[in-house]
Amino acid sequence: MIRVAAVGDVHMDVDVLGRYRPSLEQLGERADVLLLAGDLTRHGTVNEAECVSREFGDLPVPVVAVLGNHDYHSDQQHEVTKVLAAGGITVLEGEGITISCRDVKFGVAGIKGFGGGFAGRCASMFGEQEIKDFVRTTERAATRLQAALLSLDADVLVALTHYAPVPDTLLGEPLEIYPFLGSYLLGQAIDSAPTALAVHGHAHAGVERGVTPGGVRVRNVAHPVIRQAYSVYQLDAASPARTPVSQGAGRGIDSLSHDV
Amino acid sequence: MVSEPKVVDEYSDAEVHRILTEDGTICEQGIEVIRRDGAVLLRGQVETVHRRDAIGDRVAAMFPDKHVHNDIVVTAVADPSEPEVIT
Numbered sequence: 127m128i129r130v131a132a133v134g135d136v137h138m139d140v141d142v143l144g145r146y147r148p149s150l151e152q153l154g155e156r157a158d159v160l161l162l163a164g165d166l167t168r169h170g171t172v173n174e175a176e177c178v179s180r181e182f183g184d185l186p187v188p189v190v191a192v193l194g195n196h197d198y199h200s201d202q203q204h205e206v207t208k209v210l211a212a213g214g215i216t217v218l219e220g221e222g223i224t225i226s227c228r229d230v231k232f233g234v235a236g237i238k239g240f241g242g243g244f245a246g247r248c249a250s251m252f253g254e255q256e257i258k259d260f261v262r263t264t265e266r267a268a269t270r271l272q273a274a275l276l277s278l279d280a281d282v283l284v285a286l287t288h289y290a291p292v293p294d295t296l297l298g299e300p301l302e303i304y305p306f307l308g309s310y311l312l313g314q315a316i317d318s319a320p321t322a323l324a325v326h327g328h329a330h331a332g333v334e335r336g337v338t339p340g341g342v343r344v345r346n347v348a349h350p351v352i353r354q355a356y357s358v359y360q361l362d363a364a365s366p367a368r369t370p371v372s373q374g375a376g377r378g379i380d381s382l383s384h385d386v
Numbered sequence: 387m388v389s390e391p392k393v394v395d396e397y398s399d400a401e402v403h404r405i406l407t408e409d410g411t412i413c414e415q416g417i418e419v420i421r422r423d424g425a426v427l428l429r430g431q432v433e434t435v436h437r438r439d440a441i442g443d444r445v446a447a448m449f450p451d452k453h454v455h456n457d458i459v460v461t462a463v464a465d466p467s468e469p470e471v472i473t
Binding site: 356 | 416430433434471473
């Protein structure tokens with residue numbers, strides 16, 4: 127059994143410093159790992175990243191994060207990543223990590239992800255170069271997420287993204303902005319591996335619970351959704367691993383032709 | 387004589403939404419701006435009282451002749467509820 131704490135969209139700056147800390151002080155008693163689902167800062171500056179490091183660093187459990195769109199706003203995402211890493215926070219962008227905890231190999235693969243929309247109402251690789259670039263960005267993210275998930279040898283496997291992999295957790299958001307909130311390609315990547323749980327943020331007006339077409343439970347942990355310092359999910363390593371879903375009759379992620 | 391251009395609510399609503407996102411002092415994407423009976427109602431969640439008040443002030447400056455009801459709430463950071471068991 128492993129207990130996974132998670133929160134996203136904390137949008138740290140100096141005015142938020144100390145808000146989360148009281149609940150984080152008991153984190154070690156409640157969870158074995160903390161996942162941060164992106165939008166850790168307001169504008170993606172180094173100063174704000176230092177606030178994230180102060181608030182979510184030096185905790186009794188490993189902290190694993192992905193960045194969100196806000197964390198890219200100032201084009202300082204690499205510097206932001208370095209600051210977080212210096213604070214002991216592991217930042218994933220198309221990578222995976224395995225953490226041993228109480229005889230359980232816990233694997234988490236993470237990537238920010240991108241938009242594009244969901245089955246039947248999504249952007250396609252067609253038309254202007256700008257549209258193709260948009261779709262290609264999502265396809266690359268999905269391909270990298272799938273590779274990261276499949277690379278991990280873990281008893282319990284979790285996918286961590288900022289953008290949503292399913293529309294279920296967007297309920298409450300305006301339909302018109304769904305294509306900017308996530309992509310079915312992320313869900314397809316998650317379904318292609320024996321993933322036990324997918325955690326994301328980004329959709330402040332959405333709902334917490336959803337499921338991929340392949341049966342992977344999805345949790346939107348955006349802070350405005352969970353309305354608490356973090357949520358905790360308990361996963362049992364003894365549960366039979368979910369069978370990965372085949373890519374079906376259509377094109378799978380493997381068929382996407384681009385450089386990853 | 388050229389008359390004053392007509393103000394179209396839909397365009398000014400779009401501008402407000404963009405300003406709340408693109409203004410570096412605000413940077414909020416999830417704020418609802420609703421017009422009701424000549425007033426402006428703000429809804430959404432932010433991390434601090436300072437951020438809520440800054441949005442209210444910014445919108446009030448954009449609509450000097452309208453009353454702005456600021457119903458934005460500060461998201462709680464309470465201790466977590468019981469763990470959810472994922473089976």
